[in-house]
Amino acid sequence: MAGRKINPYLKGVLEFGPIIAFFVAYMRLKGQHVAIGGTDYDGFILVTAGFVPLLVICTGLLWWLTGHLSKMQIATVVLVVIFGGLSVWLNDPSFIKMKPTIIYLLFGGILGVGLLQGKSYLRIVMEEVVPMKHEGWMILTRRVCAFFFVLAIANEIVWRTMSDEAWVWFKTFVLTVALFAFFMLQARLFRDYAIEEDAEKGEKGANR
CATH class of the missing domain: 1.20.1050 (Glutathione S-transferase Yfyf (Class Pi); Chain A, domain 2)
Structure with missing residues (x-):
């Protein structure tokens, strides 16, 4: 809603x-x-x-x-x-540093479960903003799922091997820039699988 x-x-x-x-x-x-x-x-x-x-x-x-x-x-x-x-x-600062890892594993896991069922849970939360064909959503969901797991691993490496200050810089700027850059790099996917607004209802009904 x-x-x-x-x-x-x-x-x-x-x-x-x-x-x-x-x-x-x-x-x-x-x-x-x-x-x-x-x-x-x-x-x-x-x-x-x-x-x-x-x-x-x-x-x-x-x-x-x-x-x-x-x-x-x-x-x-x-x-x-x-x-x-x-x-x-x-x-103990370890707990708050684990939070990004848990977030990315949680949502990566949820997207992965959907993919195993042939569904894109990402579409549920983003389709109003980015209308795309079913194939496009499946490709994007696979990429986002993998990306979340990469971010989880990166966060674990940084907080376990670097200083508090390094982790704060990483959490505040690196993760934010990485997320922004990732979705910017999906521009071609959004364009190739875009659907017209008047065809969206038929597309959704055919693929659910």
Whole structure:
């Protein structure tokens, strides 16, 4: 179900603001330590403690203003609360760093299950934005599925072998640019398998 339209700049702030705020706050607090209740917390944990409620608030505002959240947005906020909460509670940054891995494995796995059934679950969430023939959706779904698994592996390598700062740069910029570049590279696929709006209903009925 499509949500209500809101100012695109406001939508961008609510969607990407928490990530940018996390990055800026970490750059300011990295290397610092604060003792709370006899426990020493470093900058990464302090920033995570602020990021979790900020993301919940921004996601809640987005839902209140639009009346709609995507499945990925819902899964993201749930996993951030769980893994971010564990990082703060146990004073261990590993949990929040695992979150992208879990997200990409989860959605890659869901798309993979659909492919095994001859279906494109990606079409369900994107067909209103990108009308395509069934064959196009299957190709795109295979590519996105594989891409998600690659991102999951990349995140595991970075957080397990590099510093906190390297992971923050990777999470904030590299993953974002990679996702943007991936879909830009699908332009030819979108063009080759595009269908006219008046033929969309017949196409959907024939392939479901």
